[in-house]
């Protein structure tokens with residue numbers, strides 16, 4: 001899974017940077033002003049119950065019926081490019097990966113909307129007379145990050161961004177890997193050859209990775225502002 005290069009961006013603040021209220025629950029959202037506290041622009045908010053209920057469930061269900069299912073799937077090909085389902089596109093909500101702090105990618109979008117929500121929960125519903133879907137939905141009323149059960153499993157939260165997500169929250173998959181997998185320990189005296197090391201990343205990627213590390217160091221040393229850092233990082237990301 002992709003890991004964001006900057007760990008400071010993923011910290012959960014003890015005090016809301018927008019309204020200064022204390023974060024008692026340790027949530028990624030402010031309990032008072034709803035802001036998503038990991039976003040430096042402070043323009044992204046937690047999706048409301050109404051938006052979740054009508055956006056995630058009622059509207060999606062209607063769109064699937066109205067478009068005779070196949071239309072929804074075709075629409076999904078386009079909306080999944082921003083990690084959204086058709087209904088989420090209409091109500092301006094985005095699933096965010098809690099591990100990267102960024103929106104989910106196209107593959108994760110299909111995994112979420114079709115595999116998990118339609119197939120898995122759909123199958124469980126048919127065995128439990130709809131109880132599984134009810135538990136999944138009701139879960140978000142008691143969760144500090146407003147996660148439904150499927151959000152919890154996928155490690156995602158849903159945010160509301162009426163003007164789109166800021167560049168710092170756009171999807172990004174980082175190469176090269178930050179660690180190497182140790183060779184497998186031989187079992188029962190077998191002399192299986194250790195797995196071949198992963199191929200070295202392309203020179204371009206190595207250069208960008210080195211520049212990213214340097215940029216991170218500059219930020220840590222306080223030699224550049226947060227704004228410069230974001231701008232330069234976005235610029236580097238384009239090279240990948």
Ligand SMILES: [Zn+2]
Pocket residue numbers: 016017018019020021030031032033034035
């Ligand atoms: Zn706040």
